[in-house]
Amino acid sequence: MKAIDSSTVAKFVNREANWEGAAEALRGGCVSVDLAIKETGNSLWKRVRRHELDEEQAKRFFSEFVASVPFQVVEQAELYPQAFEIAVGSSLPVYDALFVALAKARGLPLVTSDPSQAEAARKLGIEVELIA
Numbered sequence: 001m002k003a004i005d006s007s008t009v010a011k012f013v014n015r016e017a018n019w020e021g022a023a024e025a026l027r028g029g030c031v032s033v034d035l036a037i038k039e040t041g042n043s044l045w046k047r048v049r050r051h052e053l054d055e056e057q058a059k060r061f062f063s064e065f066v067a068s069v070p071f072q073v074v075e076q077a078e079l080y081p082q083a084f085e086i087a088v089g090s091s092l093p094v095y096d097a098l099f100v101a102l103a104k105a106r107g108l109p110l111v112t113s114d115p116s117q118a119e120a121a122r123k124l125g126i127e128v129e130l131i132a
Contacts, residue, residue, distance in 0.1 A: 003103035004030040004071055005096070006039035007113035008131055013040050013065050014047065018113075021131040025111045026070045033076035033098055037069060079105060090120040100126065 002025060009032065012022035044062050047053035053061075079101040086097040086104075096114065100121045103110035109127035112118050118130045 001029045001031060001106075001108055002111050002129065003099060003106060003108045004032045004036070004111040005099035005114060005117060006032075006036045006043075007117070008111050009036050009071070010040045010043035011113050011131065012070075013061060014043055018131055022111070022113070025129065025131070030071040030111065031074055031102070031106065031108070032071045033079065033102060034073055035076060035095060035098060036071070037066065037073070039095075040065060074102070076102075086120065086124070090123070091116055092120050100124065 004025060008022045008025065011019050012026060041062050044053065044058040048055050048058045076098055079098050082101040082105060083094050083097040086092065086100050087094045090097070092100065096117050099112065100110060100117060103121060103126045104124055109129055110117070110121045111129045111131065113131045115130065118128045121128050
């Protein structure tokens, strides 16, 4: 089991460069917070706004994703204090620090596509799988 962040889930859903690595991580079993679902939806919305993706395709992609979220979703409220502490001690905003806090609290490796998150996690002794 691994903790997975929004950047990696969005990479998978949007079929961005190296999305296969994200797919492999998800197949191996992952856990994340509800925020990952929202941020993945936001990534599709941005693609529609930039005219990179048709609105109907984006709706279909998001509906399919939400219907079968490929990771276990855990409550994030319990992670807020630790996420805030991580954010203050690093260059991460609180919403990104939530994923680092999840990995730390559960003693799991973190799968991320965000180099800043990877660096902050490593400084805390968390094993990181960076899918760039």
